[in-house]
Amino acid sequence: MAPTNSKKQDGLKPFIRLIRSTGIPKAAFGVGIAGFLITTIVGLAIPLLTKQLVDGFSLATLSPMLIAAIVAAFLIQTVIDGISTYLLSYTGQKLVADLRGKMWRKLLRLPVSHFDAETSGGTVSRVINDTGIVKELISNHVPQFISGIISIIGAVVLLLILDWQMTLVMLISIPVTMALMIPLGRRMAKISRGMQDETAAFSGSIQQTISEIRLMKASNAEEDEEKRGTGGIHRLFDFGLREARINAIIGPLMGLIMWVVIAFIIVYGGMRVADGSMSTGTLVAFLLYLFQIVFPVTTFAMFFTQLQKAKGATERIIQILCLEPEPGQNGANVDVSGLPIIVEDVSFSYQPEEPILKNISFRANQGEMIAFAGPSGGGKSTMFALLERFYEPDSGVIRVGDTPIAALSLDNWRSQIGYVPQESAMMSGTIRDNLLYGLEQDKISEEKIRQASDMAFASEFIKSFPSGLDTEIGERGIRLSGGQRQRIAIARAFLRNPKILMMDEATASLDSHSERIVQEALQRLMAGRTTFAIAHRLSTIVDADRIIFIEDGRVTGTGTHQELLDSHPVYREYAGQQLI
Structure with a gap:
């Protein structure tokens, strides 16, 4: 709880530090803000010019210069406002692009354990929605707030000069407005932050359901998912209604205050004009300045609401950016060719007090095939995860030769490993994209791709597609059969030319014909390599x-x-059940 309190006490400091850490284009932001200030100042001059026009209005005394000045003021304001809007939009887009880039680079380098605990939808919401909130604040609300402050100060000063008595009476509306808006703004901020969290949860739920759409349909779970999704929709709907209720108060309330003040100015000002103590032009200027005060005040509530949302988004963005990446990003580079893989007294648990592996030790010499067998849930896949360095052991060490793999660069270590899982993972794209995934594509010739495809017995089915290697395979390779996906995974491993091969029963889910082909391809791939x-x-x-x-x-x-058949009763029982 302490870090959370500290963040709240920091106020805007984390947000400011986050903005300063990005590549925000200071020149574009500065020019955009300056442009808004210029348009605000020009806007303050318009009522004064209008006053002169109204007070001296007659066909005989109509001044072309005065009309030209008013027209010029409007044109200058319009042009500069357009340029400023573009520059500030550019600033916001550049800012959010840099933030998303930093978050994406960080997410790609976080350990697998982070994604075990976080939903993918929530993470996506942080990268897309939270950064978008920060962009909106920088692009729209900050400039409006700054120009609003200048407009209010300038308008009040000029009104005091024009008629200080009526100005003081009119200014009573400002504290009244703020007294009403501040609590409503706080309430709106709380609702908005709740909506952000609910949106993240809803995004995660939808993403999970769609990614497992076949499981859902095969399980006849449409109604269950409909209820769960409808629940999320109704919660978002409730937050939306709560926002709408506050907006329904803010809008009419501000309109009421504005019209009361306008009515007062018209009545009181009309009486002053009638008795000659105020000119008609001054009354018109008063009304124009009134709009320059009231409208910025109405936007302040939205500014502070957006500011609170941005502070909440900043906390979540910073939480991701401050996470520790996988250890070993900058370790040593070692060629593992000819070196044994040694596991010494390794223990590991995903949760405290729930050990998965206990004091595991073995040695794999270069070129050997080491197989893991045993009951489901015994820890075989976890041992693979430790060898891949998805996790670090709680105790013990894994070495290649005399070097702990924890001392190696992750890129160096994983580049020397080829992994063929039971269900080959495929990325959306073409067959070529999947064959070359993670490789330096410009260094892989068409001939090497052809040879790898031939070695994996994949060339025949690839050629059967009209687009060949450029065939789109769909999300997770859904347009390919299981055997075809496995052969692409094996061809990919051939292209990596790994020193170490890891296979998680790559033929377990295949039919007998596909299994025979894939098994033969695997035998080719295993030749001369240390295999687990x-x-x-x-x-x-x-x-x-x-x-x-x-x-x-x-x-x-x-x-x-044979040795285990002779010495291990459980293995003998397994063999008796499977090899009869």
Whole structure:
């Protein structure tokens, strides 16, 4: 709780620091603000010019110079206002682009554990919606607030000069207006922040449902998802109504105050004009200046509401930017060719007091195939995650040769690993995009792509598509069969030319024909490489150099298939069930 309180005490400091940390175009912002100030000052001159025109109005005394000055003032105001609006919009767009770029770079380098705890929809909302709130404040509300302050001060000064008595009476409306607007603005800020949080949660729910649309339909879960989505919609609707109720108070209330003041000025000013103590032009100027005071005051409530929203958005943006990236971004570069992979006394848990792996030790020499077998939930996939460095062990060490992998650069370590999962992940795009994903594409020739496709037995089905390598495969590769996706994953691994190969039972979900083709492609890929394999079916690992049997997070047996058959009762039972 302490950090949260500290942030609240800081007020605008975090927001200002965040803005200063971006590449905000100071020249464009400065010129835009200066332009708004100029238009405000020019706008203050218009009522004075109008006063002179009205007071001296007659066809005989009509001054062309005065009319030209009024027209020029309007034209100058219009042109400068347009330029300023563009420059400030540019500033806001540049600011939000820099913020989103910083957040995106940070998110890509956060550890997997962060995404285990955060919903993807909430994260997307932070990158899109929260930065958009900051942009709106900088582009629109800050300039309006600054020009409004100048307009009010200038108008009040000029009104005091024109007629101080009527000005003092008129100024009573300002504290009355502020007294009504400030509590409403605070209430609006609270509602707006609640809506931001609800929008993030709703975005996450929708994104999850759409990404798993086939599971939803296959499970006949339309009504459940409809209820959940409708609940989110109704909560957003409720927040919207609460905002609407406050706006319904603010608008008419400000209109009432403005018309009361206008009516008073007209009546009182008309009496002054009738008795000769005020000119008609002065009364007209009073009314024009009144609008230059009242309208900025009405925008102040929205400014402070947006400011509170921006402060809330800033807290969430800073929370992401302050997160620690994956360790080892700047480690050493080591060629692992010929070096053994050694796991020494490694333990790991996702949650405290809930150990997943307990004192795991083994050694994989160069070119060996090491297979992990055992009951589901025993820790096999977690061991893979530690080897990939998605997580760091709670204790123990994983070394390549004499070097802990924690001392290696992540880019260097992962560039030497090829991973073929049980369900091959595909990115939306073309077959070519997926083959070259994560590689320096300009360094991969068409011939290398063809050779990798041939080695993975993927060339035949790729050529069967009219667009070949440029065939769009849809989100998560939905337009390809499971066997085709697996062969693209294997071809991708060939292109990476990894020193270490990791396979999570890459044929478990395939039909017998696809399994035979993929298994043959995997045999080609494994040749000469240190290979780790997770086995759900023992038939795929009977030829492994060493099988490590893991139960309840512990290694309970190590050896070849035959050695474990002779010495490990549980493995013998597994083999008896699967290999008969």
